[in-house]
Amino acid sequence: MKADRGPDYDAYAGDLFGEIMLADAPAPAARRPLARFVPGFAICAIAGAAAAWFSDQYGVPIILAGLLLGLALNFVAGDSRTHEGLDFASRHGLRIGIVLLGFQVTVMQIGAMGVVPFAGLALVMFAAVVAAMLAARVTAQGPSVGLLAGGSTAICGASAALALYGVIGRQRVDQAQFTLTLVILAAASAIALITYPALAALLDLNEAQAGFLVGASIHDVAQAIGAGFAISDPAGAQATVVKLTRVALLAPLVALAALSIGRLHPVSAPTGTARVPLLPGFILAFLALVGVNSLFAMPPEVAEGALVASKALLLLAVTATAIRTRTDLLLELGWRSVMPVLAATVASLVVALAFAKWVI
Incomplete structure (x- = not known):
């Protein structure tokens, strides 16, 4: 019979998505060696380095290269010794990488953009989210799939997808769907890099x-x-300001997602699960770094180093996520699963082009 531990004895544990769950405190466990992280993390790091080499040598988008190499190495996840290292890379690489993006944005950059371009940017982002939600509904998918695809397209691709997935949770969007979303985001961005400058020249912008x-x-x-x-x-200078403004809007989007996801797509929660915080801790840390970067002039070396570290950590997170994804489930998803990202991409292009041509 379990002894009465008192009301203050309950312990809390966090899952992958930052949800706080009430649980009975286990007996003190022996300290586990850090070596348990080495197999999975080492494989992930090697795949990430290979992705960086492919990107440098052949111009392949680095996130897309990491995703494809991770999926090719999916078989290593069958060995349980890799799990803790892969989970560590996906969870902590994501969070620290997004936090470090705060060194790239200041409040002054957003203010310098001007009211009219900012209004146009808000309209583009709104169109992306709405288009993805509608596409998800038409193709008989859950609203969480549309929110993930639309929010990721509206903000900054894979980084935003990782942040939103932390709020949405795998109860609503499974790992295979999430990985496919990352693949389509990376492919669409690569195509845009090649075609959008040519389109701007063709239309004489x-x-x-x-x-x-x-x-x-x-x-x-x-x-x-x-x-x-x-x-x-x-x-390029204008594109930088506009794009970094989108990055700065990551935190408000995640907050709105956390506020609305329970009503859009309710799921049964485990007994004792506490309410998910409005903003995860890593998003609050991102906002804090934006504030510090706005108040104090950082040396250029700090911003450059933080950007390199952020890219490396996000690459590790994406690669680890791909390795842990079951490719058999990925193949079963079908064409409907790519439609939300495609709809959001087309909507972003059409609205941005219309606003640029006739308003700016």
């Missing part, structure tokens, strides 16, 4: 219009900025 178009509609940060500078330096 000026530098401000072209910079807004690529900054507001290309998912990945590096590819959005790269597409802008491929047009011209002034277009």
